[in-house]
Amino acid sequence: MKHIARKRFGQNFLHDASAIAAIVDAIAPKPGDALVEIGPGLGALTRPLRERLGRMTVVEIDRDLAARLRNDPQLRVIESDVLRVDFAQLHAEMAASGGLRIVGNLPYNVSTPILFHLLAFAHCVQDQHFMLQKEVVQRIVAPADSSEFSRLSVMLQWRYAMEKVLEVGPECFDPAPKVNSAVVRMTPLAAVPHVNPARLSELVQVAFSQRRKLMRNTLGPWLDKEGFSGAFDLQRRAQEVGVDEYVALARQLDDTPGIKPL
Numbered sequence: 230m231k232h233i234a235r236k237r238f239g240q241n242f243l244h245d246a247s248a249i250a251a252i253v254d255a256i257a258p259k260p261g262d263a264l265v266e267i268g269p270g271l272g273a274l275t276r277p278l279r280e281r282l283g284r285m286t287v288v289e290i291d292r293d294l295a296a297r298l299r300n301d302p303q304l305r306v307i308e309s310d311v312l313r314v315d316f317a318q319l320h321a322e323m324a325a326s327g328g329l330r331i332v333g334n335l336p337y338n339v340s341t342p343i344l345f346h347l348l349a350f351a352h353c354v355q356d357q358h359f360m361l362q363k364e365v366v367q368r369i370v371a372p373a374d375s376s377e378f379s380r381l382s383v384m385l386q387w388r389y390a391m392e393k394v395l396e397v398g399p400e401c402f403d404p405a406p407k408v409n410s411a412v413v414r415m416t417p418l419a420a421v422p423h424v425n426p427a428r429l430s431e432l433v434q435v436a437f438s439q440r441r442k443l444m445r446n447t448l449g450p451w452l453d454k455e456g457f458s459g460a461f462d463l464q465r466r467a468q469e470v471g472v473d474e475y476v477a478l479a480r481q482l483d484d485t486p487g488i489k490p491l
């Protein structure tokens with residue numbers, strides 16, 4: 230029976246053979262990889278990945294699609310909202326010495342929450358390949374001091390090395406989305422400074438809350454309220470501050486006696 234795409238689950242199914250082949254080549258799956266696909270849908274990526282891998286695991290929220298996928302005995306189907314999946318447990322179960330490889334043409338309506346959810350499991354991950362809105366990929370990989378540098382850039386660049394690997398037009402999907410798409414490769418950095426992600430997230434959110442204003446009008450009052458008395462140049466806009474500086478400030482805040490722990 231034909232599946233009717235569900236908008237609430239961000240269902241835009243890939244059908245273009247050359248786009249699918251290019252994405253699978255970029256992922257370069259090898260037998261033995263502990264690969265997990267988020268949102269396999271009708272299996273456009275799952276089938277070629279499975280051919281190269283043998284077994285793999287998929288996480289699908291749509292009950293009807295999960296039921297179809299269970300017909301393939303080589304697939305471990307987790308029927309769930311990916312935001313509820315404990316990837317550390319999956320990692321332990323899959324006994325992946327090299328870390329999980331996570332892939333997916335993500336539902337665009339929840340792609341940012343999914344990226345933030347996965348941040349907590351970066352230590353269990355070898356790499357991630359995700360199709361996202363092209364505009365989101367550009368923000369993710371944007372360097373400091375560019376107009377696209379944003380909260381998302383800081384929160385992900387702190388933890389991953391990232392690159393845009395290819396672009397995909399709307400005509401490659403059914404139904405066609407209204408936006409262009411791109412695939413990003415994210416590789417967790419081996420050595421990261423110890424920082425409380427909740428502190429970094431709070432700080433970056435305030436800094437970018439009014440990106441055109443100098444931070445003395447946004448972050449400044451907030452730092453005062455928090456009781457921070459260290460040095461930080463607030464005569465800049467949020468996008469002019471590098472990732473390392475945000476991380477260093479978050480660490481300083483965590484180390485300042487009297488500032489509420491998160």
Ligand code: SAM
Nearest residue numbers: 238241242243268269270273290310311334336
């Ligand atoms: N991988 C397929 C493809 O490329 O044709 C489908 C991609 S479609 C853009 C997104 C998929 O993610 C759909 O199958 C949808 O049901 C699933 N999905 C949406 N929200 C989800 C969630 N919170 N957790 C797990 N899967 C989800």
